[in-house]
Structure formats: structure tokens, C-alpha cells
Amino acid sequence: MEFQFEEWASLAKLDPAAFEARRQETILQFLRESSVRHGLLGKRLQREIDSRRRQAGTPQKAFEVIAKMMWEQLAFLSEGLDDLSAYVRKCEGSARRRP
Numbered sequence: 001m002e003f004q005f006e007e008w009a010s011l012a013k014l015d016p017a018a019f020e021a022r023r024q025e026t027i028l029q030f031l032r033e034s035s036v037r038h039g040l041l042g043k044r045l046q047r048e049i050d051s052r053r054r055q056a057g058t059p060q061k062a063f064e065v066i067a068k069m070m071w072e073q074l075a076f077l078s079e080g081l082d083d084l085s086a087y088v089r090k091c092e093g094s095a096r097r098r099p
Helices: 005-014 016-033 036-056 059-097
Strands: none
Touching (some): 005 016, 016 036, 036 059
């Protein structure tokens, strides 16, 4: 199903409670369709996001907080990729030196 931005934006303006209910149901449906492992990880992440959204107080602040979370995760993944790349290079170097 393709995301219909105008439909969602209109719903958010006209009926914020219906928007929130639909948002939550859409997220839950996505998580139900995921593998068990990814569903559990997704539910944990969504709880964290929802908690931080509530604490933020405003949509602008919530956006900033969630964007920061995303950048932190990208930095974490980047470090992991760097570590893995270094390990692969080390293994390749060891393999070349063997007689």
C-alpha cells in the first residue's frame, strides 16, 4: 500500500485523535507482518519513540529528538561497519601471508 501524504495530513488536521489511532494501527500492522525478531525490536523502538515524543512536548521538539535518535543509530552502525571492514582487511592480509 502506497503512503498517501495528503490523506494523512488532512486527517491530522481534521481529527487528530483519528490520526493517532490510525498511525498506531498502521505501525502495529507493520510490526505484526515482520519476523518475530524484527517485530520485537520494532515494538521496543516504537515504545522508545513514543515515549520521547510525549516528553518532547511539541511536534518540532519531537522531530528534533527523533532525528537525533536516528543520527545516533547511524553513527553506531557506521562504527560497526568500520570495525568489520578493519577485521576483513586484517583477515585478508593474514591469508595473503600464509605459504
